[in-house]
Amino acid sequence: MAVKKELLTGNDVVLKAALLAGAEYFAGYPITPSTEIMNGWAKEAADNPKLLFLQTEDETSAGMAVIGGLLAGKKTWTVTSGVGHILIQDPLVLAETLSLPFVMYVGQRGGPSTGTVIYSQQELNLARYGGNSEGLRVVYAPSNIQELFEITQKAFNTAWRYRLPTIILGDGYLTKTLSPVDTSRVIPAEKAEAIFLNKDVKNLRNCFSREDELAEHLNILFAKYAAASRQIVESESYKTNDAKIVIFAWGTVGFAAKVAVANLRKQNKRVGLFRPITMRPFDDRGAIKAVQKADKILIAESSGGQFGRIVRETLTQATDAEYVRLYKPAEGITSEEIEAKIKEIY
Amino acid sequence: MEPRYPKCLDPKTKPSNFCPGCGYGIILKTLGQVIDEMEVAPRTVFAVDIGCNLLAWNYYKLDTIQTHHGRVTPLCVGYKRANRESVTIGIAGDGGLYAIGLQSFLHAAHRDDPVTIIGVNNTIYAMTGGQLAPTSLLGQVTDTSPQGKFTYEKPVLGPELAKEMASSSAYLARGSILNIPQMKGMLKAAIERQLAGHFAFVEIMSYCPTNWKTDAQQSIETLEKLEETFKVGVINA
Numbered sequence: 124m125a126v127k128k129e130l131l132t133g134n135d136v137v138l139k140a141a142l143l144a145g146a147e148y149f150a151g152y153p154i155t156p157s158t159e160i161m162n163g164w165a166k167e168a169a170d171n172p173k174l175l176f177l178q179t180e181d182e183t184s185a186g187m188a189v190i191g192g193l194l195a196g197k198k199t200w201t202v203t204s205g206v207g208h209i210l211i212q213d214p215l216v217l218a219e220t221l222s223l224p225f226v227m228y229v230g231q232r233g234g235p236s237t238g239t240v241i242y243s244q245q246e247l248n249l250a251r252y253g254g255n256s257e258g259l260r261v262v263y264a265p266s267n268i269q270e271l272f273e274i275t276q277k278a279f280n281t282a283w284r285y286r287l288p289t290i291i292l293g294d295g296y297l298t299k300t301l302s303p304v305d306t307s308r309v310i311p312a313e314k315a316e317a318i319f320l321n322k323d324v325k326n327l328r329n330c331f332s333r334e335d336e337l338a339e340h341l342n343i344l345f346a347k348y349a350a351a352s353r354q355i356v357e358s359e360s361y362k363t364n365d366a367k368i369v370i371f372a373w374g375t376v377g378f379a380a381k382v383a384v385a386n387l388r389k390q391n392k393r394v395g396l397f398r399p400i401t402m403r404p405f406d407d408r409g410a411i412k413a414v415q416k417a418d419k420i421l422i423a424e425s426s427g428g429q430f431g432r433i434v435r436e437t438l439t440q441a442t443d444a445e446y447v448r449l450y451k452p453a454e455g456i457t458s459e460e461i462e463a464k465i466k467e468i469y
Numbered sequence: 470m471e472p473r474y475p476k477c478l479d480p481k482t483k484p485s486n487f488c489p490g491c492g493y494g495i496i497l498k499t500l501g502q503v504i505d506e507m508e509v510a511p512r513t514v515f516a517v518d519i520g521c522n523l524l525a526w527n528y529y530k531l532d533t534i535q536t537h538h539g540r541v542t543p544l545c546v547g548y549k550r551a552n553r554e555s556v557t558i559g560i561a562g563d564g565g566l567y568a569i570g571l572q573s574f575l576h577a578a579h580r581d582d583p584v585t586i587i588g589v590n591n592t593i594y595a596m597t598g599g600q601l602a603p604t605s606l607l608g609q610v611t612d613t614s615p616q617g618k619f620t621y622e623k624p625v626l627g628p629e630l631a632k633e634m635a636s637s638s639a640y641l642a643r644g645s646i647l648n649i650p651q652m653k654g655m656l657k658a659a660i661e662r663q664l665a666g667h668f669a670f671v672e673i674m675s676y677c678p679t680n681w682k683t684d685a686q687q688s689i690e691t692l693e694k695l696e697e698t699f700k701v702g703v704i705n706a
């Protein structure tokens with residue numbers, strides 16, 4: 124298909140991609156910086172009787188309503204941020220134990236607590252393992268608007284193909300910016316199917332009477348997750364083959380890091396980037412491969428080390444490289460800053 | 470002789486795990502009869518909360534979801550909106566509805582979401598062993614009010630409270646397991662009202678012999694006494 128560039132905000136992009144992926148039903152509660160997506164859906168739904176919309180009394184209810192929609196076989200989704208993201212972990216763990224295709228976009232904002240309202244990378248732990256979770260979910264991290272367009276579509280497909288809760292972890296920088304997007308890159312949408320009132324009777328529970336009963340249930344979920352992970356896991360390794368310094372960064376910071384690497388390469392600096400695209404499952408092998416020639420690893424993130432801890436745990440046995448941290452909790456990181464930091468340690 | 474169960478009950482999961490003499494069995498069996506008589510089983514979806522009602526997750530041969538504590542209402546609301554043809558019925562305890570799930574319950578009434586919610590009022594948190602509930606009466610001794618002292622003067626009266634926020638078309642009633650025909654009529658009316666497109670709620674006064682520490686006769690007497698405060702009847706027709 125011919126390239127079709129449109130000038131869109133990230134909010135428009137999430138909405139457009141969700142509709143292309145077959146989303147039919149949205150339940151949510153407003154919170155900055157994700158509110159505009161909800162407003163956009165409400166507007167679409169007002170014009171299109173096939174689209175369902177429910178504004179709930181809080182995020183726990185929004186998530187429970189999403190689960191209701193999924194049981195009815197509708198591609199149901201929500202968006203949230205920050206403290207709303209905390210509340211929605213409650214229904215999300217229900218979706219995990221019931222293997223439901225719960226799709227959620229999260230626009231990270233500063234924390235702890237109400238924090239700030241536009242940008243951060245501090246909701247990574249929450250997205251990966253929030254609640255009393257074993258992490259039976261997929262977390263995608265788009266780094267720019269084009270990727271946001273494609274990943275949002277993909278998230279619905281992953282959720283429905285593998286029956287896993289799936290989160291798109293973005294931020295307000297990503298969704299508030301206006302950028303050209305090639306909207307011809309449409310991915311064929313997975314089919315939805317009703318769980319309730321479809322074929323045989325289903326009695327679904329989340330509370331088990333005995334430890335061994337739950338263990339048996341969990342073992343099945345873990346095995347399914349492991350198999351699905353191999354298909355789902357994604358990362359980008361950029362100029363890492365000969366890199367002396369490898370930057371580890373994700374999301375918006377990952378994009379800034381890529382720009383920095385491209386610039387530094389022009390100055391003949393052997394620098395590379397490892398950028399996970401799925402934050403869970405995590406591409407351990409890709410990460411290990413990326414640091415084969417590295418004697419320094421720069422971890423850049425807008426948090427106090429949530430990502431850094433994943434990186435160090437992953438690479439424990441794989442490298443003796445020295446770690447350098449560029450941690451700016453709740454603040455943005457520019458390509459210039461990353462470039463300057465590399466020059467300082469090169 | 471084999472006990473005669475309503476058709477929609479699953480005989481494989483009977484006898485159920487409720488304590489001997491528990492009120493839940495009476496409520497669930499009556500609901501089963503209503504579902505049979507109305508012939509709505511093929512389009513009924515049932516949701517249970519966490520509380521003793523969680524034990525009903527496989528009580529019926531009906532699609533059933535066990536939700537989290539207090540979350541039965543939003544799940545029913547979410548489902549019903551996606552399947553308007555369904556009969557969506559949720560059940561929760563007085564803790565699930567009037568404490569942790571109160572705002573969801575009231576907002577469903579406020580939005581007039583067409584679901585049928587059943588609230589089982591035994592004036593305590595039964596599943597966790599008998600703690601103070603929003604429905605406990607002044608002076609009531611529970612695990613968390615060992616001296617019978619607590620700050621509120623009056624218990625939460627669920628249907629009366631919901632009336633403050635509910636649409637005028639909502640059905641709100643309080644029944645009791647001491648009057649099964651009346652309770653049955655209320656459950657039927659509550660399903661009919663959902664099918665007419667409106668919110669419907671029935672609170673049912675029920676006994677918990679285990680936590681009340683009562684024998685059969687005392688359970689009945691205690692419930693009769695409670696009905697002086699929790700007046701049985703239709704609160705919004």
Ligand SMILES: Cc1ncc(C[n+]2csc(CCOP(=O)(O)OP(=O)(O)O)c2C)c(N)n1
Nearest residue numbers: 519520521538562563564565593594595596
């Ligand atoms: C979020 C959460 N908090 C607490 C609990 C523990 N818990 C389980 S049942 C229950 C109370 C049940 O009381 P009620 O809703 O009145 O139902 P009953 O058992 O009396 O029928 C509580 C507090 C829980 N399961 N989930």
Ligand code: SF4
Nearest residue numbers: 487488491521595677
């Ligand atoms: S604890 Fe009370 S409410 Fe729960 S099953 Fe036993 S008798 Fe019934």
